[in-house]
Amino acid sequence: MDPTTESVLIFDSFVLDLARGVARADGVDLDLRPKSFAVLRHLAGNAGRLVSKQDLHQAVWGNVVVSDDSLVQCIRELRLKLRDDDHRIIKTVSRRGYRLDAEPMPLSHDRGSSRVSRRTSAPRVAALRLAALPRWLLVAGLSVIAFAALASVPPIANGIQRPLAELASWLAPQDHGIVPxxxxxxxxxxxxxxxxxxxxxxxxxxxxxxxxxxxxxxxxxxxxxxxxxxxxxxxxxxxxxxxxxxxxxxxxxxxxxxxxxxxxxxxxxxxxxxxxxxxxxxxxxxxxxxxxxxxxxxxxxxxxxxxxxxxxxxxxxxxxxxxxxxxxxxxx
Missing domain, CATH: 2.40.128 (Lipocalin)
Incomplete structure (x- = not known):
């Protein structure tokens, strides 16, 4: 996939906005350094394939000579921001390079959307598009829908109440880790x-x-x-x-x-x-x-x-x- 032909990509639970130069999680921008974002962009453009250290150095730093530690620091920052403690998303291929083990899916163009529809189901596509939006906006919209449903005809309200509750739980998970x-x-x-x-x-x-x-x-x-x-x-x-x-x-x-x-x-x-x-x-x-x-x-x-x-x-x-x-x- 050539990332220059798409403006927004979704991979795993994250959104990569190439036009704005940011990655997002749960509707919040991840404040990545420019070089770290460039590394992520290049890995996403070669998702599923091994990208050598030399290739990454050339793509991100060009003809500027930097040590391997610069690349290591970028990979470390990306793993921290992507919550990739177990290296599930960014794989290290010993002595050779790195691989983004998640296939980004385009969001913004019709051509990209058609590719997504062939790879995954319509509900999954809808869920991915929703995930690209801020959670507060989604939760607010669901609240309006739920209120309207509960105030309408009882059989309809009863039939929609549980699906709405499940969707709201997905959009606003309650897992805050070690905080009670x-x-x-x-x-x-x-x-x-x-x-x-x-x-x-x-x-x-x-x-x-x-x-x-x-x-x-x-x-x-x-x-x-x-x-x-x-x-x-x-x-x-x-x-x-x-x-x-x-x-x-x-x-x-x-x-x-x-x-x-x-x-x-x-x-x-x-x-x-x-x-x-x-x-x-x-x-x-x-x-x-x-x-x-x-x-x-x-x-x-x-x-x-x-x-x-x-x-x-x-x-x-x-x-x-x-x-x-x-x-x-x-x-x-």
Whole structure:
């Protein structure tokens, strides 16, 4: 498959938007570095086939000489963002290269759509198209449909109630990993109160060999007053950490306030950062993000903007692995 002929591809449970240069999971953009996205794009364009390291170097870096470690770091970031811990999606072929073990299916063009219809059933195609949309939009639409159905003729409502419930469960799974349901409910309530667009998240238990200074970041953290000066609300969700210091999760901003630097409604995005010297750092599109623990158990989060200036926000622990069951500033 030539990825330049399609604008949107779906593989496994992810959406690769070539026109925008992003990959999405559950309707949330995965904030990949440009080189990592280029590696994913090339692997997707050769899905099911072995792609040599030399081929990837040429496709992504061209004539620029880089070490193999640059490619290894890109593959590592992709596996973290794609939740590919078991290397099920991106296979390593020892000493030769890599293979994307998932066949992308085109979404946007008629020619691509016809190929999909021959390979899979109509319900599967519909499900894949739905998966490309943000979950909140799908859940909101289902809520309207369910209300209309339940308010209509009883036999019709009774017949559609169960399929709607099953579809809603598929679109909005309740598996949040190691975070108990009661805490998820409280976190969801506070996010709604602060108008934070909470993404679908799953916190994974760290391995036993992950140091305490790394695992302390694992969990859900939220602002009380918001960003200093602007008061825009903010949340950090760290869903996975490993012993080498890699950390993945989501950064969530509420709607803009009068003095916010970036206008617009609330938004969220995935991130991959690294813990070094007890500080979680992430180099994103806006600038350099850093999170460090304070003496009173909070997180001081800083964003050094690329065009100049620094934003600061303090985060309280909502639920953390270090203090399971603790939900700050929320009462049942």
């Amino acid at each position: 349901d009661r805490d998820v409910e409280r976190i969801t309530a506070l996010a709604a109160e602060k108008q934070l667009p909470l993404p679908a998240f799953r916190v994974r238990a760290p391995a036993n060999d992950v140091p305490d200074n790394i695992r302390r970041f694992l969990g859900v953290w939220v602002s009380d007053e918001g960003w200093i000066n602007s008061h825009r609300q903010f949340m950090m969700i760290v869903t996975n950490v490993d012993r080498d210091g890699a950390a993945t999760g989501y950064l969530v901003n509420g709607p803009a306030m009068p003095h916010s630097r970036t206008p617009g409604p609330g938004f969220s995005g995935g991130f991959t950062g690294y813990v070094l010297d007890d500080i979680l750092r992430y180099d994103g599109n806006s600038g350099l993000h850093s999170a460090s623990a304070t003496a009173d158990g909070r997180i001081e989060f800083k964003l050094v903007f690329r065009e100049g200036g620094t934003g600061v926000v303090f985060l309280d622990p909502l639920w953390t692995f270090a203090h399971p069951g603790h939900v700050a500033r929320i009462q049942p």
